[in-house]
Amino acid sequence: MVKFLLAPLIIFAVLAGWVWVERVYARFAAGNPQLGPFRREDGGCSCGSGQCEKRPSGFPARH
Numbered sequence: 513m514v515k516f517l518l519a520p521l522i523i524f525a526v527l528a529g530w531v532w533v534e535r536v537y538a539r540f541a542a543g544n545p546q547l548g549p550f551r552r553e554d555g556g557c558s559c560g561s562g563q564c565e566k567r568p569s570g571f572p573a574r575h
Contacts, residue, residue, distance in 0.1 A: 541547075
């Protein structure tokens, strides 16, 4: 019974910790713009103007 109750609590604690780390990361990134581009929330590239790398001709851009 203890394992049954402990498992959801552990999962919740891990997810809450993840949210906390993301918030700390975002606060740090906003407070230190001189350190360069940081990862965006939507999972895209943050290196500028929508293109992160040079693609050889003939290869379509990924979206």
